[in-house]
Amino acid sequence: MIARIVAILALLFIGASASAFTPRTGHWFNPSESGSGYNIDIQDGVLVVTIFSYKTGGDSEWYISSGPMSGEQTGYTGTLLAVRGGQCISCTFVAPSSTINSGSITINFTTETTATVLAMEKGAKQMQ
Numbered sequence: 001m002i003a004r005i006v007a008i009l010a011l012l013f014i015g016a017s018a019s020a021f022t023p024r025t026g027h028w029f030n031p032s033e034s035g036s037g038y039n040i041d042i043q044d045g046v047l048v049v050t051i052f053s054y055k056t057g058g059d060s061e062w063y064i065s066s067g068p069m070s071g072e073q074t075g076y077t078g079t080l081l082a083v084r085g086g087q088c089i090s091c092t093f094v095a096p097s098s099t100i101n102s103g104s105i106t107i108n109f110t111t112e113t114t115a116t117v118l119a120m121e122k123g124a125k126q127m128q
Contacts, residue, residue, distance in 0.1 A: 021112040028127045045069050047076045065105050080105040080119055
């Protein structure tokens with residue numbers, strides 16, 4: 001009987017430590033890339049990430065991706081869409097002029113406040 005209780009407690013401990021953290025929602029960034037960043041929201045196992053960045057010529061560009069996280073809630077892979085056009089701040093609503101499939105994005109959370117991002121097959125970057 002005691003062996004059974006110890007076994008159950010061990011399984012509960014192992015199960016609890018397997019998902020030892022939950023990634024934080026909010027603003028994430030790479031300190032070496034000033035001016036760009038990521039907004040991440042996670043609810044009920046679904047991640048939404050918006051990325052604000054710049055094209056090679058310096059024009060701003062927004063990206064969005066959303067979908068279910070991995071089974072352990074520490075990873076995400078999805079389609080990354082570039083969103084162009086749209087309204088300016090305090091202007092009359094104008095729908096975005098286009099959404100362009102920009103490849104995939106993979107986010108692997110290593111702690112609740114750090115992650116590695118691979119977007120548009122351009123190499124992994126750290127964010128916090």
